[in-house]
Amino acid sequence: MENWNVTSDFILLGLFKHTGTHQFLFVILLIIAFMSLVGNALMLLLILLDPRLHRPMYFLLSRLSLMDMMLISTIVPKMAVDYLRGSKSISLVGCGFQIFFLTLGGGECFLSAAMSYDRYVAICHPLRYPVLMSWTLCLRMILGSWFLGAADGLIQAAATLNFSFCSTHEIDHFFCEAPTLVHLACADTSVFEYVMYLCCVLMLLVPISLILISYSLILAAVLQMHSNEARKKAFATCSSHLSMVRLFFGAGIFTYMKPKSYRSANYNKIVLVYYTIFTPVLSPLIYSLRNSEVKGALRKCMDQCAALGHE
Template sequence: MENTNDIMGINFILLGLLNYTQTHLFFFSEVLMAFLTSLMSNIFTIMLIHMDSRLCTPMYFLLSQLSLMDVMLVLTVVPKMVGNYLMHIRSISPAVGCGFQIFFFLTLEGGECFLLAAMSYDRYVAICHPLRYPVFMSWQLCLRMTFGSWFLGAADGLMQAAATLNFSFCRTHEIDHFFCEAPSLVRLACADTSVFEYAMYVCCVLMLLVPIFLILISYSLILAAVLQMCSNEARKKAFATCSSHISVVGLFFGAAIFTYMRPKSYRSANHDKVVSAFYTIFTPVLNPLIYSLRNSEVKGALRKCMDQCSALSHD
């Protein structure tokens, strides 16, 4: 068995998600459409939030950061996947290609976990302490939570990318995935990776469970406050305010828990690839749709923008 201590000159092979059958060509067109839709909708959401003065609040600033993370996530994974598929090239360089994907993927996934927790706190303050919202959810605190989300995600991404690429790879260099994911790459190492895999598992669990715990606390307090409201109209408004965020949390954490917290005996490469495709390609499409369709302020800003565009086109 070849012992490779230097992987700098050896490219990995991504086996990919799709083949070249008629059915898979159809799925490829769907992936490409989802990618373009995700880019356009999330970029438009960011622009809309920063252009409309009614949306210049901590709540929508956090939403713009979520859209920014989704844009960067699809740009990290999909262009390489599409390029390899179209050009029939499946290789990816270890340090630049794999290192880039592992770092940014974990940074964005980890950052989104904590950002969703920050958004749940924002909803808690808005519903339970509306009169003290400017105090409990100041711009200074909002920026700190945003920076903290990016920092914690980046720290996790940097550590795991550096540790993963530090292994020697003496087995086949074929990665059974459509992008460089740390667990898939570690399986190719010829060294004993049990300690690192355990540490990686603990890290992933903490990155998921800590934000989930904070989200559950926030929504438990919100539910208690809503149940004490006398007005049915106030209850409906409170539930409408939270429903978008709950939907996004359910989609994101449901897929992440299914991927990273299952025992090895229940895991398969095909299942991992399908679930990864869901939360790296299709979930970023759903997030802006969920928030725009269920949020009256976003719909109002969208109508205002369309009216302005219509007025300009008729001038």
């Protein structure tokens, strides 16, 4: 087969067709994406404005919201514009940017591990919290998460786009994803696919292991508490993070650790819609509904807005 012309574009086959049902689903997806952007932006604003939330736990949460906003902004606008205009093309550079920013979201795994360590210190060593969870360590954790995600994204984007692509350049997806794109390459990509799979597994399993260790130690400490009130408070502190861990890592495992023989194009699309669009909208809802401090900050913000409206 002839090598693919570098000046040509890829063709994204997309998620929806121009039928009544698909148009309805398209509108629903846009509403969910908008809610996700608004919810995460509001979470960032609350953490920035309320002094009671100026703690490492909420600073980590704000970085999580920022990554979710980047994930939505990388996928949905391009998909929406292509669907409305009837255009399906994406340039080589555009594909590279999507691969990079989507893989950058893998840093969320390490941010979740950092948040579990924060909860471990807060519950098991409350008196030493300022020392064991200092702002310096918090910043290092965040920078480390961003660095690992960015390094993985840069390597995947550069390696994927370095292949020679064949004359067939249609991508059966609604965005550029490295595992889907390498199937269009003319060269033998088995080694790269194996390394990419190994990286995805490590970026999931290493943080999950750290999270399990942290919460095992938390559970052991909670079971030794004699006060039922203290136990309830400890479980309430961890419940929001545990809920997001189940959603995020569950979707990640089904997306990247399932054997290729059990995958299909429709399966990948459905799972990745959940992973990239539905999960980010749930994060601010879970943290706001289950966290009294966030709800207090939201009420305070709403009261201030109402007071300004009456003036």
